Amino acid sequence: MKFAVVASLLSALTVAADVPVSGDAPPPGSVTIGKVIYGGSGCPQGTVSQNFNSDNTAFTLLFDSYYASIGQGVPITEARKNCQFNAELKVPQGWQFSLLTIDYRGFLALDSGVTAQQSSNYYFQGSINQARKTSTFTEVNNGDYTIRDTFGLVSTVWSDCNASANLNVNSQVRLSGPSGKNGLITADSTDFKVTHKYGIQWKKC
Numbered sequence: 001m002k003f004a005v006v007a008s009l010l011s012a013l014t015v016a017a018d019v020p021v022s023g024d025a026p027p028p029g030s031v032t033i034g035k036v037i038y039g040g041s042g043c044p045q046g047t048v049s050q051n052f053n054s055d056n057t058a059f060t061l062l063f064d065s066y067y068a069s070i071g072q073g074v075p076i077t078e079a080r081k082n083c084q085f086n087a088e089l090k091v092p093q094g095w096q097f098s099l100l101t102i103d104y105r106g107f108l109a110l111d112s113g114v115t116a117q118q119s120s121n122y123y124f125q126g127s128i129n130q131a132r133k134t135s136t137f138t139e140v141n142n143g144d145y146t147i148r149d150t151f152g153l154v155s156t157v158w159s160d161c162n163a164s165a166n167l168n169v170n171s172q173v174r175l176s177g178p179s180g181k182n183g184l185i186t187a188d189s190t191d192f193k194v195t196h197k198y199g200i201q202w203k204k205c
Contacts, residue, residue, distance in 0.1 A: 032056040034088030034164075042066035042081030042173070061085070067186030068173045070114065082172035086125070090164045097165075097200050098158045102133075104147035109184040110139045114177030116185040118147060124159045125166035137185070161205035 033056050038048050042065065049062040068081045091097055108116055119134035133149040159165040175183040 030092045032090045033059055034090055036061065036088075037086040038083060040081070040083040041077075042068075043083040059087075066173070067184065068116075068175050069182075069184045070175045070177060071182035072180055079176065080172060080174040082170065085169040085171075087167045087169075088164065089159075089167055091159070094161075094205050096158055096161050096203050096205050098203075102147075102149040104135075104145075104149075106145055107184075107186050108137055108142050108145055109182070110137065110142055110175075111177065111181040111183060112139050114139065114175060114181045114183035116141075116183060117174050118171070118185065120149065120169055120171040123168050125168055127159075129158075158203075 033052065036050055036059060038061065039045065043061075043063055044065065047063060047065045051060040051062065053059070063083075066081060066083055068079055070079045089097065102120065104118060106118070110116055116137040117134060118137075119132065121130055121132045123130040135147045137145065159167075173185045175185060177183055
């Protein structure tokens with residue numbers, strides 16, 4: 001069964017810098033995103049396409065296999081899928097960046113008693129500081145869903161000053177419920193896509 005795609009972290013991930021920023025910011029075009037590496041049970045190699053905007057300040061990853069399901073005859077391994085993203089961000093000297101918001105959009109089809117979770121762990125490579133967000137759904141949430149993870153200045157994970165950094169996002173979708181019950185969590189109600197929007201907020205070092 002094949003699904004069309006965009007991140008989200010799920011079958012399409014959008015990392016975008018076109019959301020509102022707080023405070024000062026480096027000159028437009030001075031911050032760029034380098035290569036993006038991905039892997040996991042929800043995004044095997046060859047199942048993700050990458051689209052960057054004209055100045056490399058935003059990108060979209062298109063997926064075709066990031067979803068979890070349970071039900072009669074469905075292997076237990078299908079109940080949880082994950083995808084790890086690593087994006088190289090190049091930042092001009094004197095500036096520091098941090099994750100601000102992430103938007104998730106997807107689709108749910110859950111029997112009564114089935115629970116779905118979408119969670120993401122955010123950190124910069126080599127840093128011990130991490131941030132985690134989890135959303136839980138039941139059958140009352142069936143249909144399209146939208147999630148926004150928001151990180152305040154106090155709880156934000158900041159990159160090192162005066163250096164480029166690798167931003168890691170380890171996301172997963174999972175289902176649990178009584179035997180014989182059916183459930184599905186995936187990207188978009190129309191084409192089974194999930195869209196993740198990643199915003200960047202800045203501060204001067």
